[in-house]
Amino acid sequence: MPRGALSDLGRLPFGFYVHVPFCSVRCGYCDFNTYTAAELGAAPGASRSTYAHAAIAEIRLARSVLGDRPVTVDTVFFGGGTPTLLPPDHLGAVLTAIRQEFDVSPAVEVTTESNPDSVTAADLALLRSAGLNRISFGMQSAVPSVLATLDRTHAPHRLPAVVASARAAGFEQLSLDLIYGTPGESVDDWRTSVEAALALEPDHVSAYALVVEQGTALARRVARGDVAAPDDDDLADKYELADDLLASAGYAWYEVSNWARHDDARCRHNLGYWRSANWWGIGPGAHSHISGVRWWNVRHPAAYAERVAGGVSPAAAREVLTADTRHAERVLLESRLAAGLPLAVLDLKGRGEVDRLVDDRLVELVNSTATSASPGQERLVLTRRGRLLADTVVRALLG
Numbered sequence: 407m408p409r410g411a412l413s414d415l416g417r418l419p420f421g422f423y424v425h426v427p428f429c430s431v432r433c434g435y436c437d438f439n440t441y442t443a444a445e446l447g448a449a450p451g452a453s454r455s456t457y458a459h460a461a462i463a464e465i466r467l468a469r470s471v472l473g474d475r476p477v478t479v480d481t482v483f484f485g486g487g488t489p490t491l492l493p494p495d496h497l498g499a500v501l502t503a504i505r506q507e508f509d510v511s512p513a514v515e516v517t518t519e520s521n522p523d524s525v526t527a528a529d530l531a532l533l534r535s536a537g538l539n540r541i542s543f544g545m546q547s548a549v550p551s552v553l554a555t556l557d558r559t560h561a562p563h564r565l566p567a568v569v570a571s572a573r574a575a576g577f578e579q580l581s582l583d584l585i586y587g588t589p590g591e592s593v594d595d596w597r598t599s600v601e602a603a604l605a606l607e608p609d610h611v612s613a614y615a616l617v618v619e620q621g622t623a624l625a626r627r628v629a630r631g632d633v634a635a636p637d638d639d640d641l642a643d644k645y646e647l648a649d650d651l652l653a654s655a656g657y658a659w660y661e662v663s664n665w666a667r668h669d670d671a672r673c674r675h676n677l678g679y680w681r682s683a684n685w686w687g688i689g690p691g692a693h694s695h696i697s698g699v700r701w702w703n704v705r706h707p708a709a710y711a712e713r714v715a716g717g718v719s720p721a722a723a724r725e726v727l728t729a730d731t732r733h734a735e736r737v738l739l740e741s742r743l744a745a746g747l748p749l750a751v752l753d754l755k756g757r758g759e760v761d762r763l764v765d766d767r768l769v770e771l772v773n774s775t776a777t778s779a780s781p782g783q784e785r786l787v788l789t790r791r792g793r794l795l796a797d798t799v800v801r802a803l804l805g
Contacts, residue, residue, distance in 0.1 A: 424692075433556055454491060478508075490529065525571075548599040557623070579670075584600065600613075682735065704722045760803075
């Protein structure tokens with residue numbers, strides 16, 4: 407680490423992201439660093455059975471790099487991929503290694519992502535007993551035809567049972583992920599999905615617009631004309647419908663694509679990303695950030711496992727963020743939050759755009775006492791129209 411890069415340790419929240427790169431099926435829209443068993447074959451170190459050992463080796467590397475500096479782990483997030491394709495005791499072993507190497511907050515938030523068809527009631531009970539206390543299910547849609555277009559393999563009727571099992575296991579927070587804008591999805595289909603999610607009474611809902619990423623199977627289908635690309639007006643209509651339904655059910659937005667039933671149900675790990683806190687990413691392709699230093703690991707699981715087994719850093723490259731880059735990222739990320747962006751963060755050019763953005767009904771100015779943020783600060787908060795045009799707002803603020 408560069409000299410001085412560890413100065414924020416102990417001052418800012420710290421989390422671990424643990425990337426589990428395995429999927430049973432590759433979804434056509436996904437461009438994450440994930441692999442099926444068929445894609446990995448018998449590559450040494452790339453198997454599910456040995457993955458936890460490699461992750462634990464990197465946790466120990468993190469401790470050696472950070473030395474004896476005070477680090478309290480506030481959040482742990484198992485993402486992927488599908489983390490629950492690993493046996494529950496493997497995820498538990500990774501969490502135990504974090505506890506052995508680092509101080510962990512008594513109020514630590516420990517999340518795992520999961521697909522509805524990748525866990526049983528017994529798995530969920532074991533995960534909860536291992537210390538995981540938050541779970542996020544990839545629901546995506548309640549309409550079979552939409553799930554088929556997304557190459558999702560779970561059946562919608564499976565979700566109520568797995569949600570009930572998670573509740574019975576004692577998970578403190580439960581989140582559902584939805585995607586809108588799938589080719590062929592009608593507004594009524596989307597309403598059905600949101601209402602089905604709300605019927606399960608989750609603590610948290612994420613709703614993301616479908617993005618056609620280059621190199622994916624979906625992008626190839628769009629290029630061939632097999633399916634239509636998402637339409638911006640359709641996406642806006644569906645976002646507003648979701649926001650209306652969620653608000654009516656008592657869910658408040660706290661980030662452009664995320665709603666929670668109460669403040670304690672907000673995902674603290676993701677808030678750390680949006681607020682430029684510190685985190686260490688474990689696993690192939692995982693990204694880390696500490697005090698303006700960002701690095702990312704080699705992408706292939708076999709190369710990753712070989713490096714950590716040999717005591718070599720799995721990092722592929724790093725960058726030290728300039729003051730200008732850190733400023734731009736803060737504006738980009740914090741402006742997406744319902745708590746808003748402090749006006750004091752903006753430079754002279756950005757402040758010069760604020761009145762126009764207010765006149766265009768894209769933002770409003772509020773005192774931070776209204777947003778539970780630092781008292782006495784005036785903050786810029788997106789209106790709902792502004793949420794739909796968040797990129798336009800950011801471009802204006804950054805000049």
